[in-house]
Amino acid sequence: MLYRGQNRSGHDRNNGVVYPKGSSLTVVPRFDGSWVADGKFTYGESENNAVRAHHIDTGKWNGCFISTTRNYEVARYFATTDNTCDGVIYHIDETLFDRYGVVASELSDLLYAGETEVSVRSEDCGPLPPEIIVRIDEVSPL
Incomplete structure (x- = not known):
């Protein structure tokens, strides 16, 4: 089982639909100071780059x-926005x-290992199907 934490205002605003913040399957890393050239990102546009970028910031x-x-407790932490709501x-x-039509990507070298994050997306890069x-x-x- 996977878990997704969402604060109540976001859940209500989206009527329970889980939307991505972006719309691209692949990205090109930009030299904005948020990552290091350690071989984890690849040159040019790729889905791997999109997953790695997502781990830096949704x-x-x-x-x-x-x-x-x-981890249910990690989802709870994010759902309550650091225990504030x-x-x-x-x-x-x-x-x-x-x-x-959902694709999952689980990196072995997570940026925040304790979060046990699994990045998921719909095939069309839209919201997650409610059936899952x-x-x-x-x-x-x-």
């Missing part, structure tokens, strides 16, 4: 990936990804 350089995690946690069934969300929990700050 939607960076217009990538269409969405953050999920394998109410939120929701989407339970996402990754066994349904093939059926509904099997439950939504309401959560409050601890």
Whole structure:
């Protein structure tokens, strides 16, 4: 199971639909000081670059990936915006990804390893299909 934390205002504003911040499947890394030339990014435009950029900042350089995690408590932390507001946690069934056209990318060298992040996207780079969300929990700050 994957989890996606979202603060309550974002959940309500989007009517429970999980949208990416960007719309591009591939990105070109830009020399903006947010990354180092350590071989993780590739030259030119690629999906790998979009995943790596996403780990730096959601939607960076217009990538269409969405953050999920394998850790419920990490999702809770993000849902409550660092324990400052109410939120929701989407339970996402990754066994349904093939059926509904969702692609997952899980890096072995995560920028923030403790988050156990899995970057996901719809085939069309749009919102996640609602069919893969099997439950939504309401959560409050601890």
